[in-house]
Amino acid sequence: MNQKLDFFIIDDSDVNNYYTEDLLNEFDYTNSVTTFLKAKEGLTELVKRIQDKSKLPDVVFLDIRMPEMDGFEFIEELEEEIDEQEFNVKIFILTSSKHRRDVEAFEKQQIACEFLNKPLDKEEIMSMVDKHFS
Amino acid sequence: MEGVHRLLQRQIERSGVKLDMTEDGLRLIETLDKTYKQFEGERKILEESAKRMLERISSSNENLHTIISTLDGFNYHVSHDLKTSMIHTISLSKMLQKYVETDNPEKVREILDKLLANSEGGLDLVEKFLRISKFNSQLVEQDLTTINIPDLIDSIIQKLDIKVDYEINFIQTDFTEINAKEVGMESLFYNLLTNAIKYKDTKRTLQIEIRLVQNGTFKVICFKDNGIGIDLELNRDKIFKPFVRIENELDKEGTGVGLFLVKKIVTEHNGTVNVKSALGKGTEFILTF
Numbered sequence: 001m002n003q004k005l006d007f008f009i010i011d012d013s014d015v016n017n018y019y020t021e022d023l024l025n026e027f028d029y030t031n032s033v034t035t036f037l038k039a040k041e042g043l044t045e046l047v048k049r050i051q052d053k054s055k056l057p058d059v060v061f062l063d064i065r066m067p068e069m070d071g072f073e074f075i076e077e078l079e080e081e082i083d084e085q086e087f088n089v090k091i092f093i094l095t096s097s098k099h100r101r102d103v104e105a106f107e108k109q110q111i112a113c114e115f116l117n118k119p120l121d122k123e124e125i126m127s128m129v130d131k132h133f134s
Numbered sequence: 135m136e137g138v139h140r141l142l143q144r145q146i147e148r149s150g151v152k153l154d155m156t157e158d159g160l161r162l163i164e165t166l167d168k169t170y171k172q173f174e175g176e177r178k179i180l181e182e183s184a185k186r187m188l189e190r191i192s193s194s195n196e197n198l199h200t201i202i203s204t205l206d207g208f209n210y211h212v213s214h215d216l217k218t219s220m221i222h223t224i225s226l227s228k229m230l231q232k233y234v235e236t237d238n239p240e241k242v243r244e245i246l247d248k249l250l251a252n253s254e255g256g257l258d259l260v261e262k263f264l265r266i267s268k269f270n271s272q273l274v275e276q277d278l279t280t281i282n283i284p285d286l287i288d289s290i291i292q293k294l295d296i297k298v299d300y301e302i303n304f305i306q307t308d309f310t311e312i313n314a315k316e317v318g319m320e321s322l323f324y325n326l327l328t329n330a331i332k333y334k335d336t337k338r339t340l341q342i343e344i345r346l347v348q349n350g351t352f353k354v355i356c357f358k359d360n361g362i363g364i365d366l367e368l369n370r371d372k373i374f375k376p377f378v379r380i381e382n383e384l385d386k387e388g389t390g391v392g393l394f395l396v397k398k399i400v401t402e403h404n405g406t407v408n409v410k411s412a413l414g415k416g417t418e419f420i421l422t423f
Contacts, residue, residue: 015225015252019222019229022229097214097217099210
């Protein structure tokens with residue numbers, strides 16, 4: 001793969017961000033990793049980049065259960081800001097939850113394309129990147 | 135036929151029977167009429183009691199729903215938090231496996247520090263859940279006693295050792311004593327007070343106004359502060375849910391348990407909680423027992 005990828009991780013858990021960032025940095029195709037501890041901050045940055053027409057991340061890892069704005073609220077608010085046809089950022093839910101409620105909510109929405117469970121491992125990231133970027 | 139029950143009149147007309155208005159005939163109609171009227175009365179009583187039963191069933195159904203959804207929310211939260219803590223342990227251990235092979239003792243130390251902090255956090259979490267469940271069983275088991283509300287609030291304030299300027303005033307005291315569970319009332323006022331202190335507006339002195347209003351057979355406790363307030367349009371559903379924290383400009387840390395307990399305690403006493411609030415103005419909790 002020639003393409004270099006920029007990643008966002010949005011998760012209120014600093015341990016998860018520390019771990020996932022470290023894992024992503026093992027790959028040659030990783031260009032940058034930016035972490036956000038609050039969904040709102042991640043959303044603000046994304047919206048700013050959409051409006052500036054500057055480089056968007058290729059992948060956003062998005063946690064579900066976060067205080068204040070949670071992952072699905074993030075998706076709802078993002079939906080209002082984007083043109084779904086043109087929006088080309090892959091959003092991967094990254095959660096510890098296997099709860100039916102969360103899986104159903106994931107199936108109902110259109111923006112996020114994968115539902116992954118923590119902790120991510122190397123093989124899983126590689127297969128996801130293969131699937132969406134090769 | 136005047137004054138005879140409508141239904142009886144109609145039956146007689148429909149049957150086409152010609153009534154001879156002898157004394158016996160009239161007495162017969164009179165007797166029948168009484169019977170009809172009695173049935174009518176009984177039907178009304180039955181209807182009323184059916185309606186009341188229906189109301190009672192639907193209200194206890196509603197209560198059950200609240201209990202189930204609260205329990206569901208509680209279990210979801212507990213299992214999520216414990217799971218998160220375990221996943222952190224796994225993640226950090228995996229990182230250790232990776233870095234222990236490299237010559238990078240500083241990184242290994244950093245990961246170990248995080249691992250230790252995470253385990254301590256996990257222990258705190260378990261202790262917090264145990265405290266809540268112990269409180270729950272204490273609350274359910276305890277008998278009602280007479281509690282003097284101003285005295286109770288005084289004693290909580292003594293224990294709290296409040297560091298900010300504040301005023302507490304009883305504006306109205308139609309009653310001062312309430313028949314309630316002591317452990318519940320203590321926790322209730324403790325949580326209302328600490329909530330008011332935590333979310334005070336830094337621009338003004340904290341003022342708490344308490345009104346104890348007798349409304350018919352109901353005892354109403356109004357607890358009003360002049361703090362930063364809550365945006366009810368956004369947060370009405372979230373306020374009393376366990377472990378949900380509402381976004382606030384002060385960015386205060388909290389456990390998301392306080393108001394959940396307030397609601398729980400009031401419900402345990404078969405009461406209700408209402409909240410009025412406006413951002414920048416303050417919040418008023420209205421507890422009806």
